[in-house]
Amino acid sequence: MKRRDIDKKLKSGGWVITPGKKHDMAKHPNKPGIKIPLPRHKEINEYTAKGILETAGLK
Numbered sequence: 001m002k003r004r005d006i007d008k009k010l011k012s013g014g015w016v017i018t019p020g021k022k023h024d025m026a027k028h029p030n031k032p033g034i035k036i037p038l039p040r041h042k043e044i045n046e047y048t049a050k051g052i053l054e055t056a057g058l059k
Contacts, residue, residue: 010052
């Protein structure tokens with residue numbers, strides 16, 4: 001799955017993506033304590049992408 005597709009889904013769900021040192025981090029203002037690391041690759045492994053979206057509560 002493309003990284004930009006994951007970014008679009010997260011942003012439409014209300015997640016805010018901030019840059020980090022090795023990974024970007026996704027945070028949701030209504031879900032404190034949950035931070036999702038996002039790798040900086042153009043193409044993200046399907047299993048990793050599925051885990052990111054499940055953690056975010058998106059499908």
